[in-house]
Amino acid sequence: MKKINIAVLGCGRIGQMHAKNVALHEMTSLACVYDINEDFANKVATDLGVHAVTKDSEIFSNAEIDAVLVASPTDTHIEFIEKSVAANKPVLCEKPIDLDINKVNESAERLKGNNVPIQLGFNRRFDPGHQEAKKSLLNGEIGDLYQCIITSRDPGMPSWEYLQASGGQFRDMTIHDFDLARFMLGEEPVKVFAIANALIEPKLKSDLNDSDTLMIIMETASGKQCHINNSRSATYGYDQRVELFGSKGMIVSDNRKPHEVRKFAKEFVNRQEPYLNFFIERYQEAYMNEITAFAEVVLNKSQPIVNFEDGRKALVLAETAYKSVKSGRMEKID
Numbered sequence: 001m002k003k004i005n006i007a008v009l010g011c012g013r014i015g016q017m018h019a020k021n022v023a024l025h026e027m028t029s030l031a032c033v034y035d036i037n038e039d040f041a042n043k044v045a046t047d048l049g050v051h052a053v054t055k056d057s058e059i060f061s062n063a064e065i066d067a068v069l070v071a072s073p074t075d076t077h078i079e080f081i082e083k084s085v086a087a088n089k090p091v092l093c094e095k096p097i098d099l100d101i102n103k104v105n106e107s108a109e110r111l112k113g114n115n116v117p118i119q120l121g122f123n124r125r126f127d128p129g130h131q132e133a134k135k136s137l138l139n140g141e142i143g144d145l146y147q148c149i150i151t152s153r154d155p156g157m158p159s160w161e162y163l164q165a166s167g168g169q170f171r172d173m174t175i176h177d178f179d180l181a182r183f184m185l186g187e188e189p190v191k192v193f194a195i196a197n198a199l200i201e202p203k204l205k206s207d208l209n210d211s212d213t214l215m216i217i218m219e220t221a222s223g224k225q226c227h228i229n230n231s232r233s234a235t236y237g238y239d240q241r242v243e244l245f246g247s248k249g250m251i252v253s254d255n256r257k258p259h260e261v262r263k264f265a266k267e268f269v270n271r272q273e274p275y276l277n278f279f280i281e282r283y284q285e286a287y288m289n290e291i292t293a294f295a296e297v298v299l300n301k302s303q304p305i306v307n308f309e310d311g312r313k314a315l316v317l318a319e320t321a322y323k324s325v326k327s328g329r330m331e332k333i334d
């Protein structure tokens with residue numbers, strides 16, 4: 001079977017991981033890498049035995065490259081998505097599409113009518129636990145879904161530089177949970193209520209009008225309920241749980257540990273390993289499954305299960321959450 005030849009743009013934290021996954025994956029090969037910082041690109045290229053290009057145009061004009069993976073900073077995503085589409089190359093782009101909903105809407109207008117696949121990097125949809133939960137729900141194992149509860153807490157505060165450029169907790173962090181909520185609920189939230197505060201780093205509120213601790217309540221048109229809670233820093237580690245509650249039962253997609261060994265002694269009972277460190281470790285299989293899904297889209301000329309419109313809708317929920325924090329009221333989706 002011919003491998004799908006993928007170029008990776010952006011060789012930072014997540015780009016390095018994606019480049020490695022693409023190189024290792026049985027359905028894909030790494031064509032080349034590109035980063036505005038040539039040293040970063042050269043390092044990844046050397047480690048993975050490919051070449052680094054010095055201009056992004058070398059990727060879009062190369063007929064040997066089947067598809068593109070965008071892992072550069074958020075403010076470059078729209079440009080690279082549109083260049084990929086213009087070059088007729090399917091693209092897997094990291095989240096979020098942009099921090100500005102107007103720019104996303106304008107890009108959606110420009111992209112209207114195109115059928116080049118655009119997959120969004122909402123990796124949690126590909127987590128084996130979350131996928132099993134959704135499958136069981138669709139199989140009717142818990143009957144009618146009433147509530148979806150999502151907990152997502154990071155293991156520690158990012159750097160101040162990161163926070164300054166992040167676009168805010170709802171757009172940067174909760175965006176994953178908005179998408180996961182839509183995925184699990186199977187219908188669109190129509191009302192959003194949110195509270196947010198800077199309880200861990202007060203400077204976030206005073207200097208950036210941002211938060212580190214937030215809670216959201218959402219309701220769908222049929223009355224299904226969803227609660228999301230986020231923290232930028234949980235002392236006990238990366239806390240990632242989804243609970244689905246329905247007429248016939250409950251499903252929990254739980255945290256992951258390196259193994260399930262429990263230790264008991266005079267001083268403690270039930271001692272276990274801490275949770276897997278952060279997103280690269282916790283969602284390792286999800287990122288690989290995301291590449292599988294993308295390769296299948298390219299191979300079968302099909303459309304991705306998570307696309308540009310999903311990215312846009314998650315951002316609309318984030319904007320509505322900001323509106324609710326400001327007004328102190330439950331807000332309807334525009």
Ligand SMILES: NC(=O)c1ccc[n+]([C@@H]2O[C@H](COP(=O)([O-])OP(=O)(O)OC[C@H]3O[C@@H](n4cnc5c(N)ncnc54)[C@H](O)[C@@H]3O)[C@@H](O)[C@H]2O)c1
Pocket residue numbers: 009010011012013014015034035036037040071072073074076094095096121122123279
């Ligand atoms: N899905 C996830 O779990 C997840 C996790 C982390 C980050 N992300 C997203 O991935 C993107 C990258 O995040 P990161 O943490 O890897 O950032 P990063 O800052 O570590 O890496 C970004 C890289 O892009 C390079 N770059 C800057 N401008 C560029 C340009 N015009 N063209 C090519 N390369 C350019 C930088 O030199 C850097 O190496 C962000 O949009 C972020 O939101 C997603």
